[in-house]
Amino acid sequence: MALDATSLGQFMISRPLVAATLAGGLLGEPGLGIQIGAILELFYLSEMPSGGFRVPELGPASVVAVALASTTGGPAGVVIGITAGLLVSELGGLTVEAQRRLNMTVTASVEATRVNELRLVCAHLLAMSLDFVRGGIVTLVGISVGTQVIGIVADRWTLSSESTMAIVVVAASIHLGALLRRFGGWRARQTVFLVGLIAGIIGTYL
Structure with missing residues (x-):
């Protein structure tokens, strides 16, 4: 998942909907995977790993x-999963930034010597290997730390599944609303937005 973001392919399997479903x-929970992935997509639909700026890392977080x-299971599981995913995505983004600086060091070491095809291939493979290891560490740390706090949160979460999903979807939709600015703003797209919002609400209850 970590490699797909920028290092290899960019086949979009690191997007939350795909990564979480897989x-x-x-884990034998495909329905839960789709649910978690769809919610995370609402948070990160505007985030694309292009250019050199730092963005949250979505694959390992999903x-x-x-x-x-x-x-965990139940509504508490959804809250814990989504919250952990959001936190891990930010942590992953920080590690990606650190790896970019490390990649610059690798590139500088290659440029300091006679450049040939073999050296370039080795430099690429080294950077990809570091990205693979980094993604694995981020995933393991996220799961390890998350399992330590599961019991604390799960025992104290008393809201029903309906209330939990309502809170999560509203929070995600607020973030998603920022996309309006990329498509001309509220005045230019208010009709389309309202139609989509109404259709989404109706679809939720059908």
């Missing part, structure tokens, strides 16, 4: 979210 399938949600 993780849910491996795996952590589904793993913790499936471990």
Whole structure:
């Protein structure tokens, strides 16, 4: 999942909806994976790993979210999973930034010597290997820390599934509303937005 973001392919399997669904399938909870992935997509629909600026890392975060949600179960599991996913995505973004600086060091060491095809291939493979290890560490740390706090949160979460999902969807929708600015703002797209909002609400209750 970490490699797909920028290092290899960019086949979009690191997007939350795909990554969480795959993780849910491996854990025997495909429905939960789709649910978690869809919610995380609402938070991160505007985030694309392009250019050199730092963005949250979505693939490992989605795996952590589904793993913790499936471990806990119920509405508390959804809250724990989504919260952990959001936190891990920010942590992953910080580690990506650190790795970019490390990649610059690797590139500088190659440029300091005679550049040939073999050296370039080795530098690329080294950077990809570091990205793979980094993503694995982020995932393991997220799951390990998350499992330590599951009991604390799960025992204290008393809201029903309906109330929990309402809170989560509203929070995600607020973030999603920022996309309006990219499509001309509220005045230019208010009709389309309202139609989509009404259709989404109706679809939720059908």
